[in-house]
Amino acid sequence: EILKAKDRWLAFEDDSPQKKNLKRERKSYFPQIEEAVSLWAEQAIQDGITFNGHVLQTKAKKLAELMKIKNFLASDGWLTKFQQRNDLRVYKRKAHAPISGAKRLKDRVSIMITCNVTGDHKLPLLFIYQSQTPRCLKEISKPSLPVWYYWNAKAWMVRSIFGHYLNHLDSIMRHANHQILLLADNATSHKPEE
Incomplete structure (x- = not known):
């Protein structure tokens, strides 16, 4: 496909914005783990469960143990790349809405x-x-x-x-x-x- 579209690729100038935004997408070293974590994350999102990066890392480590993959670390770098590959974003909660029917404690x-x-x-x-x-x-x-x-x-x-x-x-x-x-x-x- 690239050879068929060679004129398009060669037409990019060195300083063009399209060329500056081109990045090589790297494949995962642990595709089985990423697939399992991705499925778990999709199910959690559908069920309305909130999670953060630490939860994803912990889940990935547990899945690696179940799959008997020994050299998987679930590092911060892995987490960042996993989130990019799967288009996951982490949002910070700003405020909590009061639960209906519950009284907020005022003990200080x-x-x-x-x-x-x-x-x-x-x-x-x-x-x-x-x-x-x-x-x-x-x-x-x-x-x-x-x-x-x-x-x-x-x-x-x-x-x-x-x-x-x-x-x-x-x-x-x-x-x-x-x-x-x-x-x-x-x-x-x-x-x-x-």
Whole structure:
């Protein structure tokens, strides 16, 4: 066929856009695996199953084991070429629509960690939750917890909690006779109360 159309191929100029876009399509080294993965991917798409490149690689490795093909790696390069040969594209999900009839959980927590540079002196976590007394802690005394427990409606760090934390930290460091430098960002909750 190429020889029959030789005039067409010879008519391309060296700098023509058609010649620049010509690429040699390489055959797969593992056509049995690619055929099996391609069939699996088509079936998954028809069934509405979403998958990504990692899933394709894992499936290809399992199929290679079943076919007793030992030198197949399912590398990132193989995945890229497989997707090109089979016209598969990976799309990122932007947002999830809420499931009808289901209520979205609104549980939130904030946690603050305090330690020295070497990490050998750590203070208990500062834990902020939305409820003053959650059901799971109903019979438990807050001071007996291994964390410093605080609460507010949005589980956010606020000036009053941070001020209380600073006073608590100051008393611990004075008692231990330590001088410290505390690093914190410039969030409004980290500014002293007026």
